[in-house]
Amino acid sequence: xKIKISEKHLPVFEAxxxxxxxxxxxxxxxxxxxxxxxxxxxxxxxxxxxxxxxxLEDAGIIKSERVKINGAIHKICSLDMDLIEIEFPKNKDSDxxxxxxxxxxxxxxxxxxxxxxxxxxTEKIIGYFDDPRYFWDPxxxxxxxxxxxxxxIEYKVPNHLLSDQTLKFIEISMELGSEAPGVNSNWPSDIxxxxxxxxxxxxxxxxxxxxxxxxxxxxxxxxxxxQYGLLKIIKIDDTGSYIDGxxxxxVTLSQLNLREQLWSLRIAVLEDALHQGGVTLFxxxxxxxxxxxxxxxxxx
Numbered sequence: 001x002k003i004k005i006s007e008k009h010l011p012v013f014e015a016x017x018x019x020x021x022x023x024x025x026x027x028x029x030x031x032x033x034x035x036x037x038x039x040x041x042x043x044x045x046x047x048x049x050x051x052x053x054x055x056l057e058d059a060g061i062i063k064s065e066r067v068k069i070n071g072a073i074h075k076i077c078s079l080d081m082d083l084i085e086i087e088f089p090k091n092k093d094s095d096x097x098x099x100x101x102x103x104x105x106x107x108x109x110x111x112x113x114x115x116x117x118x119x120x121x122t123e124k125i126i127g128y129f130d131d132p133r134y135f136w137d138p139x140x141x142x143x144x145x146x147x148x149x150x151x152x153i154e155y156k157v158p159n160h161l162l163s164d165q166t167l168k169f170i171e172i173s174m175e176l177g178s179e180a181p182g183v184n185s186n187w188p189s190d191i192x193x194x195x196x197x198x199x200x201x202x203x204x205x206x207x208x209x210x211x212x213x214x215x216x217x218x219x220x221x222x223x224x225x226x227q228y229g230l231l232k233i234i235k236i237d238d239t240g241s242y243i244d245g246x247x248x249x250x251v252t253l254s255q256l257n258l259r260e261q262l263w264s265l266r267i268a269v270l271e272d273a274l275h276q277g278g279v280t281l282f283x284x285x286x287x288x289x290x291x292x293x294x295x296x297x298x299x300x
Contacts, residue, residue, distance in 0.1 A: 015059035105283030106143030113148035152268035177229035179278025183210030189277025201248025
């Protein structure tokens with residue numbers, strides 16, 4: 001018997017939600033029994049046992065028939081099925097095709113940052129702290145962490161969708177936090193996200209975390225600066241823009257000019273932000289999540 005997660009099959013779930021009725025099923029799996037035998041095996045009255053039998057009958061799990069034995073009428077119970085298969089609701093996104101693009105932290109194409117700022121590979125600091133000129137250093141492409149107080153960092157993302165493919169939603173995941181002088185877990189920052197020049201919303205980072213070493217942060221990285229961030233997942237579909245399931249804005253896919261061959265992603269702390277606590281962006285080899293910026297496109 002195949003059942004679905006629906007009210008139609010609620011009697012089956014109710015019938016199985018009882019220790020007594022599970023014992024009845026196990027007894028009847030050995031042989032058919034009448035009400036009196038079942039009641040004796042379970043130390044229950046016939047009246048209570050009859051109530052449980054009715055629940056199992058309504059669910060179609062057992063069947064009963066009245067037979068005449070030695071001049072008396074007996075209600076004989078037996079199992080009426082040997083298998084129940086539960087079909088769970090299908091994830092509507094499971095039929096979608098996906099395209100994934102990994103964007104290394106150091107592969108930005110534009111920036112405008114204010115100190116405190118800096119960037120580093122997994123082996124060393126690039127240049128010196130608080131000197132924005134090093135954001136153009138050739139070694140920046142190897143950066144796995146970067147940080148700044150105000151301004152933005154911008155990336156270019158190739159659009160590999162074909163003309164006959166329809167985009168259903170975009171997911172962008174990254175690990176990030178605030179940028180405090182040193183570290184401070186209570187250092188809120190409004191971090192804004194732009195896709196193709198459109199502000200899709202912001203997230204308020206609670207702080208710059210550094211009380212313990214990040215799971216993947218190199219041993220040489222000082223505990224006096226940020227160690228890890230929080231993994232955030234941005235989703236944009238036809239209903240709006242979300243971060244971790246919470247709506248950021250009403251901006252939908254149709255407003256983002258997504259047929260262009262090259263997209264832009266900007267991460268910013270704006271001049272008019274309520275909380276200007278900076279941003280630290282963690283890539284693979286730093287933080288608690290061993291990943292860079294991940295784009296996933298879901299399409300049909």
